[in-house]
Amino acid sequence: MTSVTLVRRIAARPAIVFDAMTTAEGIAAWWGPDEGPVLLAESDPRVGGRFRVRFRMLDDSEHESSGEYLQVEKPERFAMTWRWTGDEDEGGHSRIDVELRAIEEGTEITFVHSRLASEATRVSHGEGWTGALDKLVRHFETAAA
């Protein structure tokens, strides 16, 4: 129930978006939250296949995550387990589910990162945060357990 869902529209056909997200070449071209480079990208997009990506951010910090494909139905959807490398001793895997829906302008992508509570062992401190308690309560009210 602890999950983050993002829906975006992309002016590209589902097969192109699918390859961009599941092939090593595709992942290497965009992965990460900023302009920092992808240092390593491995992906074997079939059920049971592994996924691993390492990237450096502009603040010089390096991060690596890995997982295993649980479902691969090109170009409509895929699912994988997911964890930050180095977190092996800190709880279980989270899960990523991606759905790609063909729309007139290209693709509507629904990206869900769920089971985040299984990773919830590191707390982010010192981040600016303004009262979103009501938002959180609503979030948990609507997110059926």
Place this chain on the structure above:
Amino acid sequence: MVNYSLDRTFAALTDPTRRAILARLEAEEQASVSDLAQPFAIKLPAVMKHLDVLDEAGLISRSKAGRTVTVRLNPEPMREAMAWLQRYERFWSKGLERLTAHAEAQERAARAAEAKAAKARGEGQ
């Protein structure tokens, strides 16, 4: 800042009765245990059990005056949980922006290649 256990916070929040209790405390600032129990079709000891879970997660505090136990919301663990979820949301939001730019460039390249192939076929006829 006290380091609340996020997994304990999330575990406490999985139960709809406990979420309803928190939502009520958010609206009313404080309530007695019997007031809190009143809307639920469960017995007082069951409510007490839920309050224990919320207390252990640091989500509420209880104070006793005479025979009345007053319950208050402690929002700090929820703030931390929210900040933590928001960090993931920012991470993926930025990533999807970059994915979008990349996939749209690939789409333009694919269309250009298709147009060129169609033109070549047209000229070949």
